[in-house]
Amino acid sequence: MRGILEEKSSRMDAMELQIAQLTAKVIQLESVENQNKILMEEIARLNEMRKSKDFNRANEIMDQPKAIGQMPTSCADLIKMGHNLNGLYSVMGIKSVESVYCDFTINPSDPGFETWIGHVDVKSSPTYFFVRRGEYFNGTRTPILFDIETLNEGAAYDKTTGIFTAPVTGTYFFTLSGSAAFPMTYYQSRHFFHIGLFKNEEVMAYAFPDEADVYYQYEAFSLQSTVELMKGDNISIQIVSMSVGVSLVTGLYTQFNGFLLQEDVSQSLNW
Structure with missing residues (x-):
């Protein structure tokens, strides 16, 4: 009888050890998952900071208008010249004046910042x-x-x-x-x-x-x-x-x- 009890006690100790080991692994996995979550949140925060920095840089450019030495050819040129109101603008194309819509509320590298509308019928000498x-x-x-x-x-x-x-x-x-x-x-x-x-x-x-x-x-x-x-x-x-x-x-x-x-x-x- 005594031998049986000792064997059961030994088995219980082994099971408790396994449970303790599994519990430690679960805790370790949860820790890794939490670390991954924290890492992803940090990456997202850094991306937002980068976008904000780029946008602030664009705003700084708009706040400091400067001559570009030529007629504007894009919304990006208009930003450099100090324009910051959304709307239709005339810019110089390859051979003719063109109309574009500029959305200055978004980053210059984002889609929709400049939308081409069409050609402007400009004649310096009506004939x-x-x-x-x-x-x-x-x-x-x-x-x-x-x-x-x-x-x-x-x-x-x-x-x-x-x-x-x-x-x-x-x-x-x-x-x-x-x-x-x-x-x-x-x-x-x-x-x-x-x-x-x-x-x-x-x-x-x-x-x-x-x-x-x-x-x-x-x-x-x-x-x-x-x-x-x-x-x-x-x-x-x-x-x-x-x-x-x-x-x-x-x-x-x-x-x-x-x-x-x-x-x-x-x-x-x-x-």
Whole structure:
């Protein structure tokens, strides 16, 4: 009996030792978990401090406006110049002025700090014209003189030379519509009228009305062209060739007009 009791007591001691060991391991694991939690909280606190420091640095920059030596190209440039109110701003793009929305309440590196809106239609020299020819004309290989000016904003078209001179670098649109007068023919024959729009000495577009076996007939024509022009480039309308007796109908029947679509502001400002 005594031996049995001693054996049970020994087993109890062993179990208590195991329980004590397991308890120690649990306590150790809880300690590690608490340490990990404390570490994660510290990391989060340091990240917040870093963000706050960056934001404060941005605020310091805004509080100390300075010249950047050029036109602003972004919200970041606007911050440097001292802007701190959220809103739409105009900045310089590659060729044109652009509109952006700046949110100065967030960090410059965060998404949404700058949102691109679109292009701003800025023209340093508004340019558009609408002209007509008042008198009979049948000259070839020479600019047609459209001597009746209905519109000539910017005075880029010269009615004394028949030449449009681009005041700024950019994209332009031109259109010509008119009529050619074909005389009566006594035999089977074909009359033609060949007219073109020229950029300097290079043809950009042609119109080619023609008729066969006519009896004093008008033939309508039109041409359009969108062209890139450098400042100082010339545009003119010239009759390339035509049959004998054919002529350009004048008055309200023939009109030439054009306008500046988009200016390359970077060239105008020597950007």
